[in-house]
Amino acid sequence: MQPGDEDLVALARNGDHKAFEELVERHKQKAYRIAFDFARDREEAKDLSQEAFLRAYSHLGNFDGRSGFYTWFYRILVNVCLDYKRRKKRTFAEEFNEAVENQVEPSQVSQKPPSPDQQVLARQLSRKIGAALEALPPKQRTAFILKNNQGLSIKEIAEMMQTAEGTVKVHLHRAVTALRQSLAEFA
Amino acid sequence: MAQHDKAVAVACTQWEEDLVLHYYGELRGSERTAVEDHVRGCEPCRFYLKELESILPLTVKPDEPPQAFWDNYSREMRRKLTEVKERKSWWQSLALFFQPWAIPVSATAAVAVLALTLTLGKGFWGSKEIPQDDQAFMEILPAAENLEFFKTMEVLDAMDFLEDMGSPVKGSA
Numbered sequence: 001m002q003p004g005d006e007d008l009v010a011l012a013r014n015g016d017h018k019a020f021e022e023l024v025e026r027h028k029q030k031a032y033r034i035a036f037d038f039a040r041d042r043e044e045a046k047d048l049s050q051e052a053f054l055r056a057y058s059h060l061g062n063f064d065g066r067s068g069f070y071t072w073f074y075r076i077l078v079n080v081c082l083d084y085k086r087r088k089k090r091t092f093a094e095e096f097n098e099a100v101e102n103q104v105e106p107s108q109v110s111q112k113p114p115s116p117d118q119q120v121l122a123r124q125l126s127r128k129i130g131a132a133l134e135a136l137p138p139k140q141r142t143a144f145i146l147k148n149n150q151g152l153s154i155k156e157i158a159e160m161m162q163t164a165e166g167t168v169k170v171h172l173h174r175a176v177t178a179l180r181q182s183l184a185e186f187a
Numbered sequence: 188m189a190q191h192d193k194a195v196a197v198a199c200t201q202w203e204e205d206l207v208l209h210y211y212g213e214l215r216g217s218e219r220t221a222v223e224d225h226v227r228g229c230e231p232c233r234f235y236l237k238e239l240e241s242i243l244p245l246t247v248k249p250d251e252p253p254q255a256f257w258d259n260y261s262r263e264m265r266r267k268l269t270e271v272k273e274r275k276s277w278w279q280s281l282a283l284f285f286q287p288w289a290i291p292v293s294a295t296a297a298v299a300v301l302a303l304t305l306t307l308g309k310g311f312w313g314s315k316e317i318p319q320d321d322q323a324f325m326e327i328l329p330a331a332e333n334l335e336f337f338k339t340m341e342v343l344d345a346m347d348f349l350e351d352m353g354s355p356v357k358g359s360a
């Protein structure tokens with residue numbers, strides 16, 4: 001039978017290096033995906049998710065088992081992502097806009113090769129979305145990404161953000177309101 | 188571009204939050220029925236829901252890294268973990284050196300110097316206690332690490348303040 005996450009944490013705390021590597025293998029894709037939703041860049045998402053694993057590893061002693069490893073680790077991950085965004089606040093918007101201009105996803109626009117007009121629209125859309133998400137206050141952005149992109153329940157998000165479910169609902173509603181206003185032209 | 192003039196749909200204010208929750212499938216039972224009944228009879232709210240359905244999926248940026256990316260990810264992670272582990276054990280052995288049982292050995296000379304200082308330099312320290320340098324040194328590293336950790340763990344908590352400072356669109360509902 002496969003050991004649970006918490007069993008692996010216990011082993012890792014006792015110096016079993018491989019046990020933590022197994023935790024990384026289990027959670028790396030999900031962790032990367034969340035980091036990508038924040039950073040919207042492959043390399044940065046990789047760095048951020050790896051950084052979160054390293055912090056978790058260094059602070060395994062702080063894991064008290066009150067929540068599952070999953071909740072504890074993803075809280076660290078979200079904080080790493082938010083902290084990174086805070087530090088990069090001034091430059092991120094410009095970098096992001098450049099990145100998306102070079103990275104339009106045809107799958108979001110059409111299955112057929114996009115026409116020049118569609119390409120212009122797709123670029124505008126990517127720019128707008130990046131800027132709109134970037135402009136959201138961190139708690140709203142967190143609630144929105146965890147719900148809209150990750151499909152977590154309000155209850156799970158509340159646990160991860162260590163706040164009340166009602167507060168998460170308010171954050172989510174405000175985020176959606178802000179995004180609708182920014183992106184109305186593409187509805 | 189005519190699109191730029193497009194106005195956002197205006198739903199009934201008291202239903203808006205529930206419409207968002209309904210869109211995300213978060214309503215059950217009577218709450219869900221109430222929203223559905225309302226939407227059936229309210230065109231603005233129906234339009235609002237349609238708008239959510241067309242806008243919100245666009246905000247997800249798809250990304251499917253190839254297998255090589257994941258292989259590389261694991262390799263890098265193993266290397267980084269080994270580095271952290273080595274750093275950790277280095278500090279642990281340093282901390283061991285300052286363990287209480289080691290102090291008598293390592294501090295014998297220090298005690299002698301201290302005694303001399305106290306005898307010859309009385310008054311030099313003023314009324315202050317002699318600083319417990321060894322102990323202070325032992326606490327610096329883990330404390331610094333924890334401070335950094337808790338600083339980042341508090342990011343979410345500090346956000347209320349940041350949010351008050353300013354989203355231009357907040358509180359519009």
Ligand SMILES: [Zn+2]
Nearest residue numbers: 199202229232
């Ligand atoms: Zn209505």
